[in-house]
Amino acid sequence: MSEAADLKARQEAFLRAILDEGAPLPEDWTNRQAAGLAVYRGNYRSALVGALESTFERTARYVGESAFKQASAHHAITHPPAGWTIDEVGIGFDATCAQLFAKNPEVADLAWLEWTMLQVATGPDVEPFGPGAFAEATGGFGDEDWMELRLEFQARSSARIVETNLTILWKALEEASDLDRPDPRLAEPQGCLVWREGERPTFQLLAPDAVTAFTAMQDGAAYGEIVTTFAGSDPEPEQVQDAAMRAGALLGEWLKEGLVVGLKT
Amino acid sequence: MTQHHDPIRPFGGFGLGLRKTHYDDFLAGPGEAGVPVDFAEVISENYMVEGGRQLRVLEQVRERFPVILHGVSMSIGSAGGLDTDHLEKLKRLERRIDPLWVSDHLCWTRTSAHNSHDLLPMPLTEAALSAVCANIDQAQDHLGRAMLFENPSSYLTFPEDDLSEWEFMAEMTRRTGCYLLLDVNNIYVSARNHGFAAEDYLAGLPLERIRQIHLAGHDPATPERDIIIDTHDRKVADGVWDLYAKAIAMLPHPVATMIERDEHIPPIAELLAELDRARGIADEALVPA
Structure with a gap:
């Protein structure tokens, strides 16, 4: 083995020993090296747990310190990070919460929201395509152009169906106090849309079909496909009219909120 | 001495880490008391x-102060080479901030496969030195x-190990042709932790290559743990201040000194008081005996 390959193998073994307390230590190590390795193991875990605590402040506040520490330690062990930014340890934490707090879906909803807000906060600074610019760009559109219209949304904006009144829960968890915490469960699932207003991440609860439409268009669907989806199968003309109105209303909202940053050609 | 890039001129200021x-x-x-740092x-x-x-915010701070970019994830000692995505994003930031x-x-x-997000120790060997130098060349x-x-x-x-850390550096x-940031703590x-004399470390370094000093606090050893941890x-502990005084007196030119605090961050006045102590020590070192 070349010296470079040997160094690489030793680094891989060292990191394995940090990640896995059962990994064997090199034969020529003494208690002194084992004690030093214990410090690195402790540093590794506390750094990841600390990063999760800082990203998921509200989730931590909601479930309590002890439960959060257990969940974050479990996540750090099952999802060892690979990327250069420690923030990445938060990837998939909502799924970990869904698994660990299965009877409390609001925990996973809250973790998803905190993660998404963080992603949106550091996304690219792009000027929104406002209603005026949109009107100008689409002024000459015929029916076919409208049906084929595709939108480019703010990078990292995201939406999903939630079972939690995140508006109430988010506000209630603003402060460290756990007094007067409302029951956050919704009677029916709703959609939650996350985006950035200027530099400020924000979110809104809305009808589930609005999330379906947003996600579909974000994935490249045309405006006409949204109208068709809303109209349902074999629609009456009135239903098509209603569907077009519904899609138009959503488009107006997205433009007003600055979610649209361009038209896809 | 390899020197492919413009030399970094000495800068003798006192500063702090920018924290949220x-x-x-x-x-x-305007009209408010600013932060008295260089x-x-x-x-x-x-x-x-x-x-x-x-x-x-960083761009606004840059309009008011010189800024230093201090990384924690370059992994200059990785035998597998540098992460080019990290390097490219660092370059983008460097161009933006100057x-x-x-x-x-x-x-x-x-x-x-994995990232420890911790500063792991290098074996002090010729093979490790070669890997580090190749990576530094690539980064620079x-x-x-x-x-x-x-x-x-x-x-x-x-x-x-067959080198001391100061020989390695x-x-x-x-x-x-790289320069040194001396963390006195x-x-x-x-x-x-390793039983060498801090003074030997200082004496073994190419002092003319030092451009900055970090000062920070640590967690002392305990009866259960005979290891000091950089926290x-x-x-800053008194022993570290004493070592700072020795280091600053040995340096052939002014360097930038800063206080590093990453946890339990106090109001800025407390950090500025520590920075004043550093200023006082540096002033004394510059007074001819």
């Missing part, structure tokens, strides 16, 4: 993002400028 909790202090408006240092990776408030200089640590943090060429590398604190040494600067911690969560 102190943003308002650093961005004080520079601000930021953790590069915190600002290697696409946009948003954090980046705008920093006084760019620094990172003499350590490794990752393999191709990519950034188009010489960098500073900081001595880490460490909690173990390797049986195969001296040879590293000689081969690559880290020397204190490693000296205590950045408390005041």
